[in-house]
Amino acid sequence: MELTILMPCLNEALTVEKCVRSALDFIQRSGIDGEVLIADNGSSDGSKMLANRAGARVVDICERGYGAALLGGIKSARGKYIIMGDADDSYDFSNLQGFVAELRAGAQLVMGNRFKGGIEPGAMPFLHRWLGNPVLSALGRLFFRLPVGDFHCGLRGFETKAIREIHLTGTGMEFATEMVAKAAMAGLRVVEVATTLKPDGRDRPPHLRTWRDGWRHLRFMLLFSPLWLFLLPGGLLLMLSVVGLLALWQGPVRLGPLGLDVHTMMFCSIGTMLGFLAIQWGSMIQWLGAKSGMRPQPSNQLVKMVSRFCSIETGLFAGLALFLPGLWWALVLTNTWAQQGFGTIFEADVLRNVILAGTLMVIGAQTIGGSLFAGALRAVIDSGFMRLRAGN
Template sequence: MKLSIVMPCLNEALTLPVCIGRAKELLATHLIDGEVLISDNGSTDGSQKIAASLGARVVHCPRRGYGAALQYGIQQAKGKFIIMGDCDDSYHFDEAYPMLEKLEEGYDICMGTRLKGKIMPGAMPALNQLLGNPLLTFVGRLFFNIATSDFHCGLRAFRRDKVMAIGLVTTGMEWASEMVIKSRLNGLRMTEVPVILYKDGRNRPPHLRRWHDGWRHLRFMLLHAPNWLFVYPGTALVATALILGVLLIRGQVQIGSANLGVHSLLTMAFMAIVGIQVIYAGLFINLYAHLIGLLPITSKFIERLKKFSLEKFLLAFAGVGLIGLGIFIGNFWGWYSQGYPALDIYVTMRQVVPALTLMTISVQGVFNCFMFSILFLKTRNTESTVIKDSLE
């Protein structure tokens, strides 16, 4: 079978007939060997009987959730290609043939884009259209370098085997983000075509919960982008602390009407320590995500890991600690040799604070390097075995 048109369904008795009719029209007009598959998610309004009476194949998803219904429907589908969309008549399936043509050209996924197509009056709330969808799309493009202009369009076409192979696991609305992100991370060929979003035919509010589901999408993207969540913010903290810290060691720094002195130097030390620990958290999560298969293992990732050597890093951090210890002992010896006089904090702090900071960074580095090495211990996890074998 060439094509399965999959629709998740939860109490859509009002709009289901017209959606099935449009899907069957697509198959008939273009002489496509295909099926209309309704993945029911526990409807109580008779949607299942309506769908079956109209010639659609109905499967019953045992788990609630938009993503769960779609994933189950894709698993049960018989077609080589899948076109998915909601059964609220917001997308017209009889207009989806250009998406199928893109798959026949060799693409793995074809996204619909409402932002390059047309949004009919009343089809999308103004806040979603002007803020929510553009913002989430921008974040997705920034984090994952994905060229699609509409991250969350509900009308999509793809090769069933390719999407089944990328390991989609979410069950809610964030499934839409997961599919795009994991497709990109796994190197699937993606394209997009303009589509029209129509005002849905429901006589009730949609299942979508704007803020709740928006946060779930954003959270999912952040958890799959540990560099943006941890490494880059941590690096910004360290860079800021380093630049201002070096200037403050030399003397006061004036920024506008603010005079920064030794107390600001202490703040910079705190920022550096926190920033470095945030970077370590990002590195741990990055490695762990690859070990458990959350992120795909690439040759580039393996090459980066090969550069890690516990012994070399331990020596480097020991050197950093010794520099800090040397500065601290030098200051203490000077104080001792003068008979413990009252200290001039404006002089002493500029030496002691950097010394203690270097010693703290050294301790952080030593213990975090051991923690990093622990993640490489032999386990039964398949992904971690692949990494370890590549490093040996």
């Protein structure tokens, strides 16, 4: 079978029959060997019966959620390609030629773009149209480098095998973002076509919740973009803080009208630790994603060489190489302080040494802890425990 038109459904009795008939009409007019599949998510209003009567195949998906329904539908689909869309009569299932043409031409994910095709009055809430969708789509283009203008369009087509292989897991509305993000990371060919959006035919509020689901989409994009969330901000903060820390260790620095001394050095120390921590977290997310198959393995030879070098033992050695000198330095300073009766330290030179020694100890401890944590994660992944849990 070439095509499955998939619709998630939860109490869509007013519209599901019309959507099914429209999709079947498109399949017949186009001469496509296809089916309409309804992934029912627990409807209690007769939606399943209506869909079946209209000619759709219906599968029951017990786990609740937009993503859960679509995951179950994708698993049950018989078509080489799938075009998915909501069963609320907001999308035009009679006009899917552009999606089919792009899929036949080799595209593995075809995104609809409602802003190019046209949004009828009342079809999309004001905040979604002018703030939520444009901002999240812009961030998606920046994070994942995809030419997609409407990241959250619910009408999209894809190659069934390719999407099954990127191991989608989201059970809520964030599923829509996960599909695009993982398709980008897996190097799938992604294109978009213009589509239209009209007001849905429901007599109740939509399942989508503006702020809750908007945050879930944003959170997912940030977690799958450690470069922007952790690595670039952390690298910039670390570089500036280390320069300031070492410069101020030598003594006061004057920048025009600004006089920088030991108090500024304290903030440079904090920036150094935070920047290092951000890089460590970002690197671990990148590594864990590649190790678990959620992200593609790095292709750059330099990255591969660094990855081989960064073993647990290397991390422990580097951490100790930072921590032990810092500890020795702190003990020497503490001994001097003890000889003075543990009184108030007024000398700026002593405080500079204390700050630098403390910074070395904290970064060393972070390196040791991060290495041990990464080792524990690697043991869990290699043992197959995570794959076993996913299978259950």
